[in-house]
Amino acid sequence: MSSKHNQLSDDNAHSARRRFLGQVGVLAAGISLAPGVTLNGIAEAREADQPASDKVRWGLLVDATRCAEGCDACVRACADENGLSGHGRPETDAQWIRKVTLRDPKTKATQSLPVMCQHCAEPPCVDVCPTGASFKRADGIVLVDKHTCIGCRYCMMACPYKARSFVHETLTDQKPHTPRGKGTVESCTFCVHRIDAGGQPACVEACSKTATGAMIFGNLNDANSTLSKALADHPSSRIRADLGTDPGVRYRGL
Amino acid sequence: MGWVKFITGLVLVVLLSGTDVGSACAQESRVPVPKPPKGKGEQCVRETSFMRANHMNLLLHQRDETVQKGIRTKKYSLRECIACHAVNGKDGQPVSYEDPKNFCRSCHEYVAVKLDCFECHASKPPSKKAAAANSENGYRASGVLPQ
Helix, strand or coil, X not given: CHHHHHHHHHCCCCHHXXXXXXXXXXXXXXXXXXXXXXXCCHHHCCCCCXXXXXXXXXXXXXXXXXXXXXXXXXXXXXXXXXXXXXXXXXXXXXXXXXXXXXXXXXXXXXXXXXXECCCCCXXXXXXXXXXXXXXXXXXCCEEECCCCCCCCCHHHHHCCCCCCEECCCCCCCCECCECCCCCCEECCCCCHHHHHCCCCCHHHHHHHHHCCCCEEEEECCCCCCHHHHHHHHCCCECCCHHHCCCCCEEEECC | CHHHHHHHHHHHHHHHCCXXXXXXXXXXXXXXXXXXXXXXXXXXXXXXXXXXXXXXHHHHHHHHHHHHHCCCCCCCCHHHHHHHCCCECCCCCECCCCCCCCHHHHHHHHHCCCCCHHHCCCCCCCCHHHHHHHCCCCCCCCCCCCC
């Protein structure tokens, strides 16, 4: 990925620390505070008492050509981070991120890629929600306010990406930063608690640390962000761009 | 029958005055009152009387600020309440809302006000033990080819 080479040539001074962190090309533009905790850039770091701003639009680039078949580091990282646990019922177990395998029936070529909430600029889930529980935050993250969610699941039907899950079982021992409960709909939050603390999603971190570094997270509104540069370098696509939802998640090599 | 009334009155006077029987009653109230365990530190984020009456309003305000705007100040956050008011059980670990010793439960059960915070929120601070166990939850994605 050429953007990665750009990052490596950007900043030789921190090469030792970068080796220590592993292949974290995504993080190189940020400031390393400790392993796993980074600021996305000074301009984007936000005080705890400041609301999310529409000057930022969070986005993600997934390089499908680097994503390895059989690797589910991102899925496991998401489950660990958010306390998702299966009940042995794949049809109804929560899936905030899933690995999808595409196969061209003519050439038999296969491709593997993660699919999660696409954090649309025009989210259909928000349009259909009868209580306003499904909403888009100022910085483009699409969330469910579970305090007002009545569990009607209209949003699940409206979502063209099948990104949302419904909690069917009574849960205990949830993570303090990820409240989850029976009777509400949930989906990928871009690890909003990490973003608010200046970090990046757990899947992106896991991919760069233990897998192929196929994900770049950043601010789509900032032309100088690692993400925007990577998007400018090579063509990328959005899933079902024809629907006009303008997803914040983009794919390279689809 | 005047003397009967006199004796009855005398007994009542003895009972109500500062005798042994009267002082025993004053020590232990016959009305059970909740005894919420004391939190950490000197004082809560506001004075105790204010918190008793208004903690739910502070939490309600903070909840919308946090979920919808991403404001994560610590002062009125539920997470900080739980961390400060954690009560340890017999095993030395903080107890959840399931345990009658839990700070929130000790009062809410008494006043019969149902809480639904902890159907979604964690009711105890995370323990290191639990964090380690969670990383081995055996969760696998569907659609992933076996390695």
